[in-house]
Amino acid sequence: MNTVGYIHSFESLGAVDGPGLRFIVFMQGCPLRCLYCHNPDSWERENARYKMTVSEVYEKIAEYKNFITNGGVTISGGEPLLQAKFCEELIELLNKNKIKTAIDTSGIIGLDKSKRAIQLCDLVILDIKDIDDEGAKKLTGAGIKNAQKTLEFTRDIQKRVWIRQVILEGYTLDEQKLIRLGRYLSDFDNIERIELIPYHTMGVKKWEEIGVDYSLKEVKPPDENKMEKAREILKRFERIKEKVR
Numbered sequence: 001m002n003t004v005g006y007i008h009s010f011e012s013l014g015a016v017d018g019p020g021l022r023f024i025v026f027m028q029g030c031p032l033r034c035l036y037c038h039n040p041d042s043w044e045r046e047n048a049r050y051k052m053t054v055s056e057v058y059e060k061i062a063e064y065k066n067f068i069t070n071g072g073v074t075i076s077g078g079e080p081l082l083q084a085k086f087c088e089e090l091i092e093l094l095n096k097n098k099i100k101t102a103i104d105t106s107g108i109i110g111l112d113k114s115k116r117a118i119q120l121c122d123l124v125i126l127d128i129k130d131i132d133d134e135g136a137k138k139l140t141g142a143g144i145k146n147a148q149k150t151l152e153f154t155r156d157i158q159k160r161v162w163i164r165q166v167i168l169e170g171y172t173l174d175e176q177k178l179i180r181l182g183r184y185l186s187d188f189d190n191i192e193r194i195e196l197i198p199y200h201t202m203g204v205k206k207w208e209e210i211g212v213d214y215s216l217k218e219v220k221p222p223d224e225n226k227m228e229k230a231r232e233i234l235k236r237f238e239r240i241k242e243k244v245r
C-alpha cells in the first residue's frame, strides 16, 4: 500500500457526501474547469498540500473508525479517479476493514482507468454537470459522454448511485434540459437518489486568491422557489419521482 496520493484536504466528519457520518478525502487534481468550482485550489495536482501513501491515509481514517460505523469514507476531489490506482488501493484496504466507501466523481475519467475503483466501492456519487454535451462543455470545458458511460457501467454492474446536479441560472436551470435529464435518468434502476444542489458563490474568494477571473459574477443563486420548480419537473417522471431531493 505504498502508492502515493496527492491530497487537497480531509474532513473528519462530513454529513452530506453520502449516507451517515463520513470521513472525506479530497484528492488534488481535476481535468475540468467548472465555472462555479468552489475548490479551484484543487485543480493542479502538483499543488497538493499532502502527499501520502494509502497506508498513511488509512491510519488517519482509522482514528475515526468508531464515528463512521453508520457512514463510511467518501473519496472526493478535485477528481478522485484521476488517481484511480490510489483510490483502488484505499478502497481495497477499507473493504478489508469493513468500512463502507463512496467515490464522488464527475465521471470524466475513462472507464479504462476508472472501472476497477468503481467496481470496488459501495456507492458512486456522480455529478451530471449538464445533460447536454454542448452545455457541459460550456460549463466545465468537457462534454458529458464519459459521465454517461460511467453511469451506464454502474447499471451494468448494479452499483448503487446517487446523482447530483448543480442548478445554475442560464445553464442547468432550464425546463427543457430538466425534462431531458428526467427522461434520461428514468432508464437507470440503480439510481437511489437524485440531488439538485443550488449554485452558490462560496468559492468566489478562492478564485480571486488564485488570480483567475470568475465569470459567473452576475449570476445569482436560485431561490428555494426556483429549486422546488426544478425538482417538480424531475418528479414528473414516475420512475424517479421518489428519488428526487
Ligand code: SF4
Binding pocket: 030, 031, 032, 033, 034, 036, 037, 038, 039, 040, 042, 077, 078, 079, 106, 140
Ligand atoms: S469537477 Fe469539481 S473540482 Fe473539478 S472543476 Fe468541477 S467543481 Fe471543481
